[in-house]
Amino acid sequence: MKESNSDYKIVFGIVPSRRLGQSLGISPIPKKTCNFSCVYCQLGRTTEYTRKRQIYYNVEYIINELKEYLNIIDSSQYDIITIVGDGEPTLYLSLGDLIKRIKKIQDKPVAVISNGSLMADPQIRKELSFADVVLLNFDSWDEQSFRKMNRPLNSVDFISRYKGYIEFRKEFSGIIYLEVMLVRGINDNVESITKIADLIKNIHPNVVFVNVPVRPPAEQWVKIPDEKIVIKAREILDAQRMDYLPTGDFTSIKSNPTKAVLDIIGRHPMREEDIVTFLKGRKSISEIEEVYNEIIKNLKQNPKVQEIAYGTTRFFRIKS
Ligand code: SF4
Numbered sequence: 128m129k130e131s132n133s134d135y136k137i138v139f140g141i142v143p144s145r146r147l148g149q150s151l152g153i154s155p156i157p158k159k160t161c162n163f164s165c166v167y168c169q170l171g172r173t174t175e176y177t178r179k180r181q182i183y184y185n186v187e188y189i190i191n192e193l194k195e196y197l198n199i200i201d202s203s204q205y206d207i208i209t210i211v212g213d214g215e216p217t218l219y220l221s222l223g224d225l226i227k228r229i230k231k232i233q234d235k236p237v238a239v240i241s242n243g244s245l246m247a248d249p250q251i252r253k254e255l256s257f258a259d260v261v262l263l264n265f266d267s268w269d270e271q272s273f274r275k276m277n278r279p280l281n282s283v284d285f286i287s288r289y290k291g292y293i294e295f296r297k298e299f300s301g302i303i304y305l306e307v308m309l310v311r312g313i314n315d316n317v318e319s320i321t322k323i324a325d326l327i328k329n330i331h332p333n334v335v336f337v338n339v340p341v342r343p344p345a346e347q348w349v350k351i352p353d354e355k356i357v358i359k360a361r362e363i364l365d366a367q368r369m370d371y372l373p374t375g376d377f378t379s380i381k382s383n384p385t386k387a388v389l390d391i392i393g394r395h396p397m398r399e400e401d402i403v404t405f406l407k408g409r410k411s412i413s414e415i416e417e418v419y420n421e422i423i424k425n426l427k428q429n430p431k432v433q434e435i436a437y438g439t440t441r442f443f444r445i446k447s
Pocket residue numbers: 161162163164165167168169170173212213214215242
């Protein structure tokens with residue numbers, strides 16, 4: 128089993144996903160490669176701002192890595208394989224082929240988490256339709272709000288993307304989840320939420336999720352809206368609350384707990400409480416405090432790790 132930081136480049140986890148259960152992740156594009164730079168992005172500001180679809184890693188390489196990974200984990204440990212970028216996965220040129228190959232070598236469903244930027248393109252919709260579940264974000268109601276919230280490249284426009292969503296629903300018989308992220312001062316008012324809800328009616332997603340920026344965002348001014356408006360939004364959008372969904376247990380192939388935590392925070396920020404949850408799954412109660420203190424000490428001494436206070440919580444993440 129590989130055990131160094133540079134070991135598995137593409138496959139990661141298993142991480143608990145609030146919507147998908149225990150998820151084995153595949154990230155087929157390099158970190159922060161995206162055609163959006165959302166104000167709430169938990170990965171920070173986009174550094175590789177691009178519209179060009181590329182084969183960042185060839186499909187064979189990814190499939191070989193996945194096969195090796197599947198050999199060292201128990202298939203009962205994960206519910207789904209999720210293609211989720213450290214950026215936007217539809218920028219991966221062989222996405223359709225990759226999904227088909229993943230489905231050939233194992234039986235669990237495949238999900239793709241996308242910003243939906245390229246949905247106007249029939250080729251992208253065709254590739255996504257090989258998946259079982261597609262999760263798309265939709266938190267604006269016109270061009271102006273779209274630019275403010277998601278800061279897309281000029282080549283992506285609100286109406287074409289929206290029409291692409293409607294077409295995709297007609298073409299795709301799998302599950303579509305829509306996520307509406309609420310940010311204070313942008314879309315956290317009844318008028319904006321009602322406009323978003325009216326547009327969503329034409330998309331017919333299976334489930335709408337309301338989310339708030341619970342992890343440290345790209346822009347410091349981004350704040351979680353008041354609880355009252357989040358409750359109202361849930362009503363207007365007929366949605367589930369994402370921040371209330373249980374996260375489940377973190378699983379890692381790494382036997383060294385600090386390495387396992389570094390693996391997770393390389394993908395997304397982790398709260399101190401999440402580290403405790405992670406340890407509960409694999410250490411006896413008497414060992415937890417000692418191992419926890421050891422991990423925190425190691426994280427604080429690691430120059431690549433950044434400690435961030437956000438709201439009342441402390442997070443750890445790998446510096447961009
Ligand atoms: S949240 Fe997703 S779509 Fe937005 S900038 Fe981050 S990676 Fe890109």
